[in-house]
Amino acid sequence: MQHEDVRDFHWYVDKAMASLVFLGGISAIVFIIGIFLFITREGLGFITDGLDLREFFFDPAWRPTSDSNPTYGAFALIAGTASITGLAVLLSIPFSIGAAIYIAEFAQGRTREILKILIELLAAIPSVVWGFIGLSIMNPLIIDMFDVPVGLNILNAGVILALMAAPIMTTIAEDALKAVPDRYREAAEALGATRWQVTLKVVLPAAKHGLMAAVLLGVGRGFGETMAVLMASGHSINVPDSIFDSVRALTATIAAELGETAVGSEHYQALFTLGILLFAVTFIINLTADLVMRGIKRS
Amino acid sequence: MADESKPQPQAPKHAIQTRGLNLWYGDFQALFDVDFDVRAGRVTGLIGPSGCGKSTLLRSINRIVERLGYVRTTGTIDVLGHDIFGANVELLQVRKQIGMVFQRPNPLPLSIRDNVLFGLRTHRDGDRKSRPSKEVEAQIVEESLRTVLLWDKVKDRLGEPAIRLSLEEQQKLCIARLLPVKPRVLLMDEPCSALDPDGTAAVEELIWSLKGDYTILIVTHNMAQARRATEECAFMLHGKLVEHTETAKMFVSPKNQSTADYIEGRYG
Known part of the structure; x- marks a missing residue:
């Protein structure tokens, strides 16, 4: 038994639009994950090596440009x-x-x-x-x-x-x-x-x-x-x-x-x-x- | 007119009297020259097809109809002998005298107890001296809930949100919360239409038990209900009051042809 091919022009338009709308729908998720990955990657080096959590959260001295002793205390900024x-x-x-x-x-x-x-x-x-x-x-x-x-x-x-x-x-x-x-x-x-x-x-x-x-x-x-x-x-x-x-x-x-x-x-x-x-x-x-x-x- | 021979200065024969009442929603006239007398202490039904103005008439008696903002009224409405449109009559006092029950049970988003006490607290706002003690409040809550035959079901959960009750219980609560401010008149806008047959029977029984103490005006779509749960009936059509008589008379020998046709179900 042979099925009739229902794939006419409207069928393709419908499928195309459905995928397009789907892409639009998930784009928000894709972007937010992308942004998160990007800022994490850029900041990760510091978090794993240089970051002293105590200093970061409780030290008020944000002196990143100091030549002798740069400190990264974010307390004052927070x-x-x-x-x-x-x-x-x-x-x-x-x-x-x-x-x-x-x-x-x-x-x-x-x-x-x-x-x-x-x-x-x-x-x-x-x-x-x-x-x-x-x-x-x-x-x-x-x-x-x-x-x-x-x-x-x-x-x-x-x-x-x-x-x-x-x-x-x-x-x-x-x-x-x-x-x-x-x-x-x-x-x-x-x-x-x-x-x-x-x-x-x-x-x-x-x-x-x-x-x-x-x-x-x-x-x-x-x-x-x-x-x-x-x-x-x-x-x-x-x-x-x-x-x-x-x-x-x-x-x-x-x-x-x-x-x-x-x-x-x-x-x-x-x-x-x-x-x-x-x-x-x-x-x-x-x-x-x-x-x-x-x-x-x-x- | 046998009543008039007895001196009854404090109890007027009619709790509600309208004269030449016209009402417009914007350009649309919903009530035409309505002269309506509701006898004190009786259950009066308002019947008629959809859009005939029965709800509008009911809702104009406590002026809740004016919430819509584009409503205009002419004529007079006297409730317990006071013109409710009078300049020296305070709307809030009017509403204290007139309780209203709505089509869909609408308990406030508060506990069962606070629902019952809401009206009372509202009316003594700004008058802290008259604040009743906890015991008095508890007594009022119990009395009101007993009157509506709800006390035994809810006495152990008065602090629960009223929304958790069944529809029938909610509607009974909506009646109970009117009682603490001691209204004389109860307006009911199809109070049973959201309830199942058992709930309807229970609420009808409750209404019947309240007659005498309260003047009750019920709008209903349900002919059978009008017949079994009211003492007098008024039939409205196209914004006009067509006929008003004893329920028994109206259903057996209506005077007006349109009343007869409606009651027999030829239209509406």
């Missing part, structure tokens, strides 16, 4: 990144969550649409422009307002980063609030709750996982930001003890120094080690945020 990101998230949470609550629960019709567009626009501002604002507007402003000698410090970078992280946090938080079924609001309103009581007692608790994911993604955004932080933080190696201290971030260190090092040198490899650290931390943050969000969808 402290710099952590302090800027921490301040940024602290500043950003009330604004983003507040904006999300307003957009999702209170704003109506056109106001809501305009606000959403504006917030997305805020996310589209290039980071170098933010850095420029930090450098030329925030810097003199901070010197004036707080009577400090330098305006390029944690406060400056934190405020800039808060503004940069706010759009993504607002958008994700708003999605989380919108995902709360409307029948909860209806039920609570019918019981005589005001809009604010509904928000506070029903919507926010029901959306808490999504809100947490929003904050985590904001943290991830702050952690990875480079240019604006480089321009606004003062870029001086320092373990800070006030928000008016200049600091240097992990990302900014890589950006500023990588071009100046010989490929394959110890310094070059040490910078890639910083890269691995950044990659690992942002990966964990994003993964956690994702798991948290998946958690709510399932329940």
